[in-house]
Amino acid sequence: MMAFDTAQQQLMQHAQQQFSKAPPGIERISLPQAQHRILAADILAPMAVPPFSNSAMDGIAINLDSTDLDQVLPMQQAVFAGQDPEPLQIGQACRIFTGAVLPHGADAVILQEDCEFAGDTVVVKPSAMPIRCQQHIRQVGEDIALGDRVLQQGAILTAAAIGLLSSLGLYEVEVYQALSVALVSSGDELVAAGPQSLRRGQIYNSNQPMLAAILQSSSCDVSVFHVNDTLHETKLLLSSLASDYDLIITIGGVSVGDADFIKTAIDQLGHLDFWKVAMKPGKPLAWGQVADTPILALPGNPVSAFASMQLFALPFIRHLQGRCESSKVLEHYPIALDQPISPRREEFLRVRKIIHQQKIWLEPYAHQGSGVLSSVVNADGFARIANNRQTQSGDLVQFIAFA
Secondary structure, X not given: OEOHHHHHHHHHHHHHHHHHHOOOOEEEEEHHHOOOOEEOOOEEOOOOEOOOOEEOOOEEEEOHHHOOXXXXXXXEEEEOOOOOOOOOOOOOEEEEOOOOEOOOOOOXXXXXXXXXXXXXXXXXXXXXXXXXXXXXXXXXXOOEOOOOEEEOOXXXXXXXXXXXXXXXXXXXXXXXXXXXEEEEEEOOOEEOOOXXXXXXXXXXXXXXXXXHHHXXXXXXXXXXXXXXXXXXXXXXXXXXXXXXXXXXXEEOOOOOOOOOOHHHHHHHHOEEEEEOEOEEOOOOOEEEEEOOEEXXXXXXXXXXXXXXXXXXXXXXXXXXXXXXXXXXXOEEEEEOOOOOEOOOOEEEEEEEEEEEOOEEEEEEOOOOOOOOOHHHHOOOEEEEEOOOOOEOOOOEEEEEEOO
C-alpha cells in the first residue's frame, strides 16, 4: 500500500502538470452567475473605493480651523447619501448622514448624539471634546485604491468576492470553464432513491447524490452514470466517457471481490498509477488514466467514498482548476479518547469540535464504521491519527475540516 502523503503528492503533481500543459478554456460571464467559479485573470481596481470622502456616521460636518465650537453654529445645509453638496462655508456646520459626500472644506464629523439641534442651529456638547481632525470620515480609496489588485487569477468567486467586484462597477468577469466530471456508481444492488420499494438485497444509492453535491459546490459540471457489475459494460462506459469529460470519478467496484471490475477495466483500457492507500477509511482507492483522461476510483462504502472525495478528489480538482488558494494553516487540537489507540494504517476519525476546560477539543463520533454515514453528518472534520504509534486522550492531532 502507498503512504497517504505519497499518494496525495502524486495526484497533486499530476494535476499541476496537466493544468500547466492544458489549462481550462476561458469564458466571460455575468457576476450573478459567477459564484464558485474560478477567476481566469487578475482583477485590477478601475476606481477607488470609496470614490469620494464620506461620513461614517450621522452628525454634523465642520472645519476645525475655522469653527468656534463654543458658539452656536448655523447649519448651512443637510447632506444625504447620493447628494452632491455645496462647499462648507466658514464658521458654519452641515447636517450630514452616513455615506453622504463630505462637503469641500470639512475635515471632521461630530456624532449627532454629541450635538443639540434647535431649528437651523446646532451646539456641540462639551462632552464631545476633543474633536480630532478627520474623525468619522471614510477617506477616498480607504478600502481599495485605484489600480490595486483586488483578486488574483485562480481565486474562487465567493459571495463576498462578487460583492467586492460589484462595488467596483464590474458586471462581467473572465472565469475558467467548469471542469466536466463524469461520476459513475457501480453495483447491481444500488437503486436510485424514489417511491419504489427495495427488493431484498438492494440498497438506495446514497453515494452518488452525496458526491455529486460536493462536486457541484466545487465549480464542477457533473454528469452521473451507473454501470452494472460486468467487465464488458464497465469497459464500454469508461471508454466512452474518457473522450467527453475532463475527469472520471467512479464509486465502488475497486476492491478485490469477484464483482469488482473498475480496477480491471482501467488496467485494460489504460493504466493504473496506484491502488490501495495506507489509510482508514478509504484504503481501496485507485488512480490512473484512460485515453489520457484521469480517473479516480473511490471505494464504495459511504464513509470511505466521502473521505476519499474530501482528502484526494477535491484537492486534485482544485489543482486542475488552477485555484490559487494559499496553503491552509495546519490546525492541531487535543483529542478526547476513551482509551489509547495505535492503528496500523493512518486513521481519519470523524470528529466534532467541543469546548472543554476553555479549550477546543476533538471528540470522535461513537461509531466509526465505514458504512456509518451519520458519523459524517454529525462531525466537523477528520482527526488524523498517525499509524504505528500510540495516541492517547489529550494528545495533539491534526484536524482537517470538511469542505
